[in-house]
Amino acid sequence: MSSQDYRKAILDRLLTKYNNRYAKNIITNKRIIIKPTEIYKEYARNNADISEKQRINDAVYELSSKGFIIVEHLKFSNDIEKIYLSEDRLGVIYEFLKDEYGVIPQSTISERMHEIIKGYIGTGGIVQKYCESILRQIEDPRCSLVPEKIETNLKMYSFLEKNRESLYVREVSMLVYGDSKWFENNNYEEVCTFIRTVKGMIREEGERNDAVLSLFNVIQTEQEIFIKGNWRIEWERYVLDVSKLQGGIAIASGDVQRIKKISVSTDNIMTIENKTSFQRLKDRNSAMMYLGGFANRHQIAFLKKVILDNPDVKYWHFGDIDIGGFLIHKHLCRETSKKFELYCMGIEQLCDTRFIHCLRKLTDNDMNRLETLIEDASYRKVLNYMKERNIKLEQEIVSYYLEKGFFQQ
Numbered sequence: 001m002s003s004q005d006y007r008k009a010i011l012d013r014l015l016t017k018y019n020n021r022y023a024k025n026i027i028t029n030k031r032i033i034i035k036p037t038e039i040y041k042e043y044a045r046n047n048a049d050i051s052e053k054q055r056i057n058d059a060v061y062e063l064s065s066k067g068f069i070i071v072e073h074l075k076f077s078n079d080i081e082k083i084y085l086s087e088d089r090l091g092v093i094y095e096f097l098k099d100e101y102g103v104i105p106q107s108t109i110s111e112r113m114h115e116i117i118k119g120y121i122g123t124g125g126i127v128q129k130y131c132e133s134i135l136r137q138i139e140d141p142r143c144s145l146v147p148e149k150i151e152t153n154l155k156m157y158s159f160l161e162k163n164r165e166s167l168y169v170r171e172v173s174m175l176v177y178g179d180s181k182w183f184e185n186n187n188y189e190e191v192c193t194f195i196r197t198v199k200g201m202i203r204e205e206g207e208r209n210d211a212v213l214s215l216f217n218v219i220q221t222e223q224e225i226f227i228k229g230n231w232r233i234e235w236e237r238y239v240l241d242v243s244k245l246q247g248g249i250a251i252a253s254g255d256v257q258r259i260k261k262i263s264v265s266t267d268n269i270m271t272i273e274n275k276t277s278f279q280r281l282k283d284r285n286s287a288m289m290y291l292g293g294f295a296n297r298h299q300i301a302f303l304k305k306v307i308l309d310n311p312d313v314k315y316w317h318f319g320d321i322d323i324g325g326f327l328i329h330k331h332l333c334r335e336t337s338k339k340f341e342l343y344c345m346g347i348e349q350l351c352d353t354r355f356i357h358c359l360r361k362l363t364d365n366d367m368n369r370l371e372t373l374i375e376d377a378s379y380r381k382v383l384n385y386m387k388e389r390n391i392k393l394e395q396e397i398v399s400y401y402l403e404k405g406f407f408q409q
Helices: 003-023 050-065 087-101 106-118 125-138 147-162 169-177 182-186 188-199 210-214 275-280 297-309 323-336 353-358 364-373 377-389 395-400
Strands: 069-073 080-085 224-229 231-234 239-241 249-252 261-264 268-272 287-290 314-318
Touching: 003 050, 003 080, 003 087, 050 069, 050 080, 106 125, 106 147, 125 147, 125 188, 147 169, 147 188, 169 182, 182 188, 188 210, 224 231, 224 297, 261 297, 275 287, 275 395, 287 297, 297 323, 314 323, 323 364, 323 377, 353 395, 364 377
Parallel strands: 268 287, 268 314
Antiparallel strands: 069 080, 224 249, 224 287, 231 239, 231 261
């Protein structure tokens, strides 16, 4: 580092210790102190870089000449032993850091944060929780808060809680920030994650945040239900025979709400995790639905209607033979209150010689999630097999070979 960088590093270290003591309300006569080895760990060693030590010494000399620090040297040496903060010069030190490095004093940030929060506190449940969270963080000097960022989040929370209109995400972004992409590009995940925490909404791995925003009448885009095969969908004045369309059809979520009856003239209904597998399989004697991961609320609503109108058919789910695939299946069964049988998601596929070159190793994250999921008897056998051999398999290679004899396991 340069001598200029060392000046800032020394002051940052001293002020961090001062702020930590202040936050804990510690009353003591002990001075705030650091050693040069906290800035450059080799400082006291015989093999230390001489030029590096000199830059530290120059930085210390300059700060000392300004009265920001007091220096104590080793006896009979020019080496620095201790550096003390001149606490009576804090105001001047903060001005120096602001002028030289653009560092805003913590006290100034705190004042600005309280001013912002004052205008929002008590205006809504989520807004209130967020304000309380920020107030706690203000008291912790280890937290680095940016007032502008906090204010943009508060604007969004406030808007969402007051909104009663059906809106798309980019419309919301325009209304709140004046930019259609600002929300998605800047604080979308942060806002949704905080709302999840407040609402107690556990997020499954890979699950989208659509469900969070839908609580406030906001959707990413119009949700669509992709189906193909032997479906017959009836509305008030219209009947759609999906079997006539080779590639299937997408039904907008708004139209799903108005469906009067859903019929299938087959013994099997299958949900499919991935788009490629959904497109690959073409059996006319089946009714298939594309999920795209964890089923969203519109897909769940559609499936509940399907189950209600078709209680006697067999329900299947076809997905990746990995932890995510089984979690998607578990979520599907739980949300629909229906047992979906696993289709081609077992040991037979994992040991199929056609797929050997496609097997992949489990990640650390896979192993962590596996330990919890393996407690479920529905998945225990295949998960033990996967764990013992450290393998998993994506469904696209399976569906490639499954185009013929679709339901013959």
